[in-house]
Amino acid sequence: MAPALKHFLQFKDFSRDELEYLFARTRVIKERFKRYQPYHPLADRTLAMIFEKSSTRTRLSFEAGMHQLGGSAIYLNTRDTQLGRGEPVEDAAEVISRMVDVVMIRTFEQDIIERFAAHSRVPVINGLTNEYHPCQILADIYTYIEQRGPIQGKTVAWIGDSNNMCNTWLQAAEVLDFNVHVSTPPGYEVEPERAGLFGTDHYEAFGDPMDACRGADLVTTDVWTSMGFEAENAERMKAFADWRVDGDMMRVAADAALFMHCLPAHRGEEVEADVIDGPQSVVWNEAENRLHTQKAMLEYLLRGRVED
Numbered sequence: 001m002a003p004a005l006k007h008f009l010q011f012k013d014f015s016r017d018e019l020e021y022l023f024a025r026t027r028v029i030k031e032r033f034k035r036y037q038p039y040h041p042l043a044d045r046t047l048a049m050i051f052e053k054s055s056t057r058t059r060l061s062f063e064a065g066m067h068q069l070g071g072s073a074i075y076l077n078t079r080d081t082q083l084g085r086g087e088p089v090e091d092a093a094e095v096i097s098r099m100v101d102v103v104m105i106r107t108f109e110q111d112i113i114e115r116f117a118a119h120s121r122v123p124v125i126n127g128l129t130n131e132y133h134p135c136q137i138l139a140d141i142y143t144y145i146e147q148r149g150p151i152q153g154k155t156v157a158w159i160g161d162s163n164n165m166c167n168t169w170l171q172a173a174e175v176l177d178f179n180v181h182v183s184t185p186p187g188y189e190v191e192p193e194r195a196g197l198f199g200t201d202h203y204e205a206f207g208d209p210m211d212a213c214r215g216a217d218l219v220t221t222d223v224w225t226s227m228g229f230e231a232e233n234a235e236r237m238k239a240f241a242d243w244r245v246d247g248d249m250m251r252v253a254a255d256a257a258l259f260m261h262c263l264p265a266h267r268g269e270e271v272e273a274d275v276i277d278g279p280q281s282v283v284w285n286e287a288e289n290r291l292h293t294q295k296a297m298l299e300y301l302l303r304g305r306v307e308d
């Protein structure tokens, strides 16, 4: 029997208790996979992956993840489907969700995925929208816990754009009770309503990125120009020039501070090569953990909590 219908459209769709379950479950699933122990709870189940923007990690991790759980994944994009020819998203949701068991969507406005989910019979997962990237933050927090233990009470420094990644870190801080120090250039500040915050004051804004990094347990950043905002690229290159994560920022962070980046990265833009390729960087573990955290998510959405 399938559990009650649940979607993962933004980070706060999951409670702290559910997230803690997912982190514990990720550890079991990852270890089992590393031991070459077959585990196929999603045999005969199908994931549809709809991409309206490019992807390397998200596509690979969902496709490989479904395969590892015994199911299969179908890749759809706007170019080759009727979605690109104006079929209403609501109609697409009605049809797709009668043919597959779970859907992942990467698209532009959050409203598109919300409308899809409202007409879907099966769970819908946000694989990145302009506003949020919850699957990435799930992997990032799991990576932090794996490396350093609980994240509660810790400080994450977010340097750069108040984009989908930043918004999702802010939501996660409210749900999991940690703090975010945000430093953005003027004109690119956090918009709490767009970030979808409860308003519990788990973040602080800093004009100087060095101040945001001081004492932080994790320093993280992302591209200056996200997908869909390419027309603003030249303007952004100028505005973000002082928001490049460098060795000085890492030196004022806590001694055990980690560096994360969701990737793809631009060395010499948002981060210096000696930081992303340096000893505090965990970007490859972070990328790998997309696979294992999403397997726990898929299992939870399709099978509910499991004991084994």
Ligand code: CP
Binding pocket: 054, 055, 056, 057, 058, 059, 128, 136, 262, 263, 264
């Ligand atoms: N981090 C991330 O989502 O990467 P892709 O754009 O390659 O999927």
Ligand code: NVA
Binding pocket: 128, 133, 163, 164, 165, 222, 223, 225, 226, 227, 262, 263, 264
């Ligand atoms: N903020 C970036 C993340 C890419 C994974 C973007 O939306 O393009």
